[in-house]
Amino acid sequence: MNSLQLYRQLTKRLEEVSDCAQFESKCLLEHFLSLSLSDIYSEKEINDDLSELYIATEKRLNNIPLQYIVGKWEFMDCEFLLNKNVLIPRPETELLCECLADKITPESVVYDLCSGTGCVAISVQKLSGAKVYAFEKYDGAYEMLLKNITLNSCAVIPVKFDICKKPDLDIEKSDFILSNPPYIRSEDIASLQKEVLNEPLTALDGGNDGYLFYRAINQNFMPLLKNGGYLAVEISENQETEVINIFSSLNHIKTIKDYNGIKRVVVFRKG
């Protein structure tokens, strides 16, 4: 079999579960056989052991996301290691990293609450040079956060902490707070796409009404935001009004829509 035949065979199989089957087979061939797209089209004879590739394909056909299979993904031009303990970074979350980029300076103190892979904290630190603290509660996710800080050689400060508790930490106040918290209503979780159900529940479940973490951030972290400081949170569709209510002690500055026209990031200023 040559590379193009293998690519076509793989693509046909992945069409069962994916709308981007060509892209996914290209990623799998690149990851497992180091084949570039031009290698694939050059119809190279394949003599490699294909067992790992076939195991990976079966996993994908069982709705395991491609990102977990290859164990890494790109976000804001940086690479992040992934496993089933962390949410896969989404392209729309790049808006959260960019929305205050013109204000965050190397002198700023930034908190990223609910950090997971650290994709927000690490990207913002690299973009701005700011002092960034990354808060994450769960062991598996915290471990991935530490690995990604090392991989990206950046000075993010990891903090293992449950943001639903009042911080009695000896920590300096922040100029900026960013967060992409879990925000799906508990009862909606079961109806999510099968791939998403392979992501950690602890990264998705926003409590009975989906607002548990916004309330926690308001209650526990607003005292740690300096006057004149900014808060930006990612939200899901139709959450803007209630999130503005929750942070009613702040001034709503703007709401940013994502590429699908969905209101995705809400930005506030304290004072």
Ligand SMILES: C[S@@+](CC[C@H](N)C(=O)[O-])C[C@H]1O[C@@H](n2cnc3c(N)ncnc32)[C@H](O)[C@@H]1O
């Ligand atoms: C929606 S994910 C966001 C991950 C990452 N910031 C991103 O944007 O891809 C939410 C993260 O919050 C973490 N988390 C859930 N409950 C938490 C809590 N009480 N305190 C701190 N982190 C929490 C989860 O483990 C998960 O990593």
